[in-house]
Amino acid sequence: MQKQIRRLTRQRQVILEELKKTRSHPTADELYEMVRRRIPNISLATVYRNLEILSGCGLIKKLETAGSQKRFDANIENHQHIRCVKCGRVDDLYCDSVNPLDCVAGENFDYEIIDYRLEFIGLCPECRLKQKNKKSS
Amino acid sequence: MQKQIRRLTRQRQVILEELKKTRSHPTADELYEMVRRRIPNISLATVYRNLEILSGCGLIKKLETAGSQKRFDANIENHQHIRCVKCGRVDDLYCDSVNPLDCVAGENFDYEIIDYRLEFIGLCPECRLKQKNKKSS
């Protein structure tokens, strides 16, 4: 299903470079603006397409963070995020605990923490079953 | 900013009732379908508007879960969620730890857990400052 990358086009390369350059977690259109400074006639669709492909390859991560726009991250290490309710900004957080005081938070810990969300991701009973049946056939 | 509720209209009431009735965490249009069985000519806009108002009042919760559609929950107790990667279904989870084994998970624990996301929500340094300045003026 997932297409193989055959070519590292200039567009793809610049998108990846720009995403790696920043520590913010840009949305597709923010990244589009960044990339446009280097490739003025690139189209937003290309940015979306490449973000999809790059995250499909595991070269970047699509953030599963709340908010109406998807955000992307070139830091594929396992880490968590802290999001500002007001402005939507997203910062990194290295953390193994639900207690924010245990977190290694770089310079960002002037955040005033209001809440946290812990969301597990998995396969529900029904989908596990379907998958099992598929495998055994 | 937040409007006061003056009337508990039939629409509002039925929306709230239907949301309370289910343990799934319906999206606006799922809820629209549920409500439509009782008020056939209700409009989707009304559902959206009321969900916004009800969550503004704290009568329901807007889930800050990943995914392209917003989901709503009439269970306003503090609890977490588990989401199926395949079908998008969202179940409740009572949990104080990042370790899923510590979770009180009702009957849902046939989930196969793949990952978790911990997202803190707060006020970033800049927004804290802005807010402080506003208060002191």
Add this chain to the structure above:
DNA sequence: CTCACTGCAAACATTTTGCACCGTT
């Protein structure tokens, strides 16, 4: 009479898709 609320349609925001063309192999 007022005003919160409604349904409807249009607007809006974000993301995806169809298509013709282009460039590498």
Add this chain to the structure above:
DNA sequence: AACGGTGCAAAATGTTTGCAGTGAG
């Protein structure tokens, strides 16, 4: 020539808004 990739425009998706009308207080 094949085919992955591109730009552009259109479509699709999810949500919000403008507006005229309605009904409870």
